[in-house]
Amino acid sequence: MIARAVAGRVQPPSTILGPGDDAAIVAAADGRIAASTDMLVHGRHFRLDWSSPVQIGRKAIAQNGADIAAMGAQCSGFLVSLGCPADTPVSVIDGINEGMWLEAAAAGSAVVGGDLVQSSDLVISITALGDLQGRAPVLRSGARVGDLIAYAGRLGWSAAGLALLLAGRVRTGHDLVLDAHRVPAPPYRAGVEAAEAGAHSLTDVSDGLCSDLGHIAVASGVGMVIDPERLVVPPELHSAATELGVDPVDWILTGGEDHALVGTFDGLGTIPQGWTVIGRVEDRDGGQARPVTVEGRIGSGRTGWTSFEST
Amino acid sequence: MIARAVAGRVQPPSTILGPGDDAAIVAAADGRIAASTDMLVHGRHFRLDWSSPVQIGRKAIAQNGADIAAMGAQCSGFLVSLGCPADTPVSVIDGINEGMWLEAAAAGSAVVGGDLVQSSDLVISITALGDLQGRAPVLRSGARVGDLIAYAGRLGWSAAGLALLLAGRVRTGHDLVLDAHRVPAPPYRAGVEAAEAGAHSLTDVSDGLCSDLGHIAVASGVGMVIDPERLVVPPELHSAATELGVDPVDWILTGGEDHALVGTFDGLGTIPQGWTVIGRVEDRDGGQARPVTVEGRIGSGRTGWTSFEST
Secondary structure: OHHHHHOOOOOOOOEEEOEOEOOEEEEOOOOEEEEEEEEEEEOOOEOOOOOOHHHHHHHHHHHHHHHHHOOOOEEEEEEEEEEEOOOOOHHHHHHHHHHHHHHHHHOOOOEEEEEEEEOOOOEEEEEEEEEOOOOOOOOHHHOOOOOEEEEEOOOOHHHHHHHHHHOOOOOHHHHHHHHHHHOOOOOHHHHHHHHHOOOOEEEEOOOOHHHHHHHHHHHHOOEEEEOHHHOOOOHHHHHHHHHHOOOHHHHHHHOOOOOOEEEEEOOOOOOOOOOEEEEEEEOOOOOOOOOEEEOOOOOOOOOOOOHHHHO | OHHHHHOOOOOOOOEEEOEOEOOEEEEOOOOEEEEEEEEEEEOOOEOOOOOOHHHHHHHHHHHHHHHHHOOOOEEEEEEEEEEEOOOOOHHHHHHHHHHHHHHHHHOOOOEEEEEEEEOOOOEEEEEEEEEOOOOOOOOHHHOOOOOEEEEEOOOOHHHHHHHHHHOOOOOHHHHHHHHHHHOOOOOHHHHHHHHHOOOOEEEEOOOOHHHHHHHHHHHHOOEEEEOHHHOOOOHHHHHHHHHHOOOHHHHHHHOOOOOOEEEEEOOOOOOOOOOEEEEEEEOOOOOOOOOEEEOOOOOOOOOOOOHHHHO
């Protein structure tokens, strides 16, 4: 199976030694490597009855690649471990592998090593490696009072797709939203471009905008104020929300798993193309108690986005 | 749980950024990083009724660190993902974590990042990173006719311990052998020393001496001839074998999971201290058909070590 998984695959120039020996060797030209790992479990992070094997493979890589982009780094290799029940069809393993290679290529990289074992659950564990290309990593702790908050990528799409799936509303008109849940589309390049533009802080939206901005706020000792007027609801989300009778802004504020990037930039500087400003960084001690505030929505009693208050 | 796992832990100087942000950053001073990943599943690679959580954590790190040593590299960081059933006692997670940190320290390194998720099985996935320190990696494909085969570390101990556990012979006299099964002791430094001494090929013994030497033989296009007279049976293995009525040399030739290192060295050069010569590399086309031959034992009909013939 491992031989099948790597047969005919091409490695990028940064792969000094690909799969087949005891370890892979990846270039780390500036003398540092960024590395992040995540585990995905069937029934918890993905479902074979909701997603194709290719989509599952893509999601697993995307989720990890987004962590590298969130440091302002370029993905330079993925190591993948797959635990499969004994009765897993070969086509499922092949599909997951295919999806991993597709998404690794989308991130400008490749699968450089892996392992395949038997397990009860279908379990995917990925480690993503990244190249900082000489730049300082963009940390969660770098936000400063006066910064502008901006994001790149999609917000709320995955949550909308999940809501449709849970409600059994899988009709054709919602394809884009459903696929957004099945395969996130992290804006890999936007991470590098944010770092090049001197972003002060950066993370990816895995848990939800308010929650993940809360991580930056806490790490930086600042407060985040989101202006909901700046949150544009795409027609696809509007349509899904109308069908389900919910407020799409809740998906945007609290929906996870889209792996957008969110960060803060000097309020007097230039915001890179592709980034949308949605708020500002304020002094946490000077007027607001919560790490993240959404102007005009606190206390509205809406469900789904109050959890960030405890971040 | 993740905060508990990293609280109070000290990172080595090679860790530029430890756990807590989207990715860790590890030094890769010579512009390259070695990386290897393995997944371990409860009931298949370890058992909570046979091993303590600390031992399980150590084994998981050791197995991966050995892959780095087998490239001739120094371990420079471990990323760990843990999937746990919902009813896993916190003490088990704490123990596994403690074992991981202990073994990472034994390998001269530390845990630099990780993930914790819920799963049906207890699943551990590790990625080990390594520093080649300016040396060329020692590959499986580098063995040359005329080389001497040598190993460092323990051979057959884990298999002997497993045989005792399966037979229910867990009396005190076998502590060392039983513990060898629970926690392998890869000779991490020996990998670096072999590379420094100019070893031509290197791998770790995860499947068994004959099987893993077979990987070198096939990758290098050579034949391996083991002289069984050179295989010293330690008294602990002799005692366990006598109790079970088996030949301890079979454990040495075919027992996996000790993560000894085995490689080949120039036949006219110096073999580093700590390495034991056990055979020679021959021309595969010139007289022997099998990748690995054990002198005087082929055709003896013994079980347990013939499988390498199909490598």
